[in-house]
Each structure stands twice: as structure tokens, then as C-alpha cells.
Amino acid sequence: MMKQVRVLENIFTDRGSKYAVSGGPCTSAIEAKAFIKSLCRRKKFAKATHNTWGLILPDGTPIKADDGEAGAGLVIIRMLEREARVGEIVVVTRWFGGVHLGGDRFRRVQDAVRVYLD
Template sequence: MSEELQDEIEAINSIYGDGCLVPSNDPNVYVLKPPGESSSLRVEFPPTYPAVPPVVLGTNSTGESGRRGDAARELSFFIQALSTVYQPGDVCLFDAIEELTRLLESSAPEERQDQDEDTAPEDATNALLTGKATMHTDVSNIPQPPWTISDPFIELKSVFVARCAPVSSTEEAEAFVQHLLATDKKVRSATHNITAWRIMGPNNTTFQDCDDDGETAAGSRLLHLMQLMDLWNVMVIVTRWYGGHKLGPRRFALINQTARDAFVKAGLVSENTSKKKGPGKS
């Protein structure tokens, strides 16, 4: 097994939960159970992976809760996802899982079509005129949030930066958002400020919420990442400055990677699953 594949297996199971990617009787074949799906897939990783792409061998199990046709549909979409995201020399499974999720969501008739980030210049102006009116909020009574800031992630001139901070109430989380937008002009003028938080209150009451800020489905994916990582009493804001080039589904992976880097720097997750390339990597 290559070091890249070993790191990827560790990262995938860290992000999506143990059992997402497990070995089979064949040392080159793994069983992948995409998060939230009923079926599982058999995926072969050639010895020279990631120089060559993985091979999808077929469905491993259809699952007990799946509907008729779900397994074939998921198999077809995963093959499509792999062909979309794979680049020679780069591990690709994290991006393929994220792309599979996007394809399954967009294929559901009740789901609205994904509104691309990439009406960005107009969306950014509209956001500044509407949702980001908090720039005028008086935040003098709000203490400086104890942000932990990620490294910047840059792709095709788009820049992503995440901030996370401990919070104990939804009011505190909302106040921290207001403080950031009111005091940081650069953040306030960004294309998107995507937020998510999870809070464990008294008597085991829980509160969790997210905000796309114009980047459709990004907030819920960010919240899902926090759920998979079992993070509580913390919030995260991922800021994106649009670089003029469409990133497609790749943007969701970058948003989650940036958030995860902030969580690592804050000591909320082990750093040994955050490498330079692949899941949780730049």
C-alpha cells in the first residue's frame, strides 16, 4: 500500500466515520460505504495509485433500507464522480465522495438545482446590500472572539480562510458573526461567509445551525462535517473571496478542508489526518 493511499484511508475514515472505507479479502480492493447512502461499493486501488485512477468494480451490498434501483444509481453516479475529479498524481476519494453527494442531491426532483457560486460578483454586491448590513451593528459590548484561523487555501485565484471559536450559546455565536463582519472590512467584503455551529446546552439540549451566505448547500455541508467530527460548543466561519474562475463541486471540498484546518489548529482534531494533499489537504 502506498503512503498516499494509507493517508487517504485514515483521513476518509476520520472525516466520514470508521467503516466508510474498509479493506476486503483482496489487498488492493476496498469497500466504500458513502455517507448517508444505503449501498456500498467495491473500489480497486492499483499499486501505482494515485498515478493511475482507482477502478470501481461494482456494488458490494445494496443495503436493507435502499429502494429498488438506488444501488445502480449510486454506482453510476460514483463512476461519474471519479471521472470528474481524478487528476493523475492526486488522491481523489474525498472529492469523489463530495461530488457523489452533489450528484445525488441534484438528481432528486424535490431538490432545487445547485445555484453556482459563480454568479459571484452580483451575489457579493447583493449580500453587502442585504445580509451583510450587520456591518453597521454596534459591537462595542461584544468581546473580541477567540478565533483560531486556518491557513489560506487558494485555487484558481479563489481564496478560502476559516475561523473557529468556542461558543456556549446561539446568542454568542451570532454575536461573534456580527463582531467579525463589523470589525473586519476584508471579511465583510468577501463573496461568501459560510457559518455553522453546534452547541450542547443544559439538560442535553442541543442547538445547531448553518448559513450558506449565497453559496447554496455549503452551510449544510459544513455542519455535516462538524457532525461527522463530533464537534460541540464550537462555531466556524469559512470566508471565500471569488477569484473569477468557476470551481464547480471542488469548492465544497475546499470549504470543508479549510474548516478542518482551523479545527486542527484549535486542537479539536488530530493533525495526523491533515496532510498536504487529499482529504483535509491543500
């Protein structure tokens, strides 16, 4: 049974950057764009620095978007693959806090996806 849309805000902060994670049923690139558009109707999410996402389509095709956070979409895809989560989009949102996180940003993306999957 597929879960409904979930938005988990303010799940953690790291050096001023704030994170949220969202997700829900999604079976096509068109639905993914609609999901992001719907999420960004919330002013807070529209103003986010990054809304990175990943999705494995029912046919097994992975699609993703980094939204300026290079490599973050692939991190999400790899986690979805490990959990065999198909037809479910996961979006990690970051509001930049003024300090570059370097490689830690990938750990924070993983942490956010883990919060969603758990």
C-alpha cells in the same frame, strides 16, 4: 477545554478564490450572530463574497448559514458532527476569484474545515 477564537487567513487559493477559516466557542444563535459580526468588523472579512458557517448547539441542534454559497453550511455541520464538536462555530470565508468552482467549492469548504479542526 474550549479553544479560543482562531482566524486562519489565506489558508489556500483555488482558481483565484481565496479562503480563510475561523472559529471559536459558541453556544447559541445569538452568540453565532455576534461572532460573525465581530469577524466582519475586519474590513477584509466584511468584503468577502461568502462567510458560511456551522455550529452544533450544546443541546445537539445544528444551525448554519450558507451566505450565498448554497450547501456549504451543511458541509460544515456534517464535519462538526463527525468530530463530535459541540458549542464551537466554524466559519469558512471565500473571496471569489472570478472562476466558478462548481462542485469543487464543497471540497474547498471541507479542506478549510479540516485545517481548522487539525
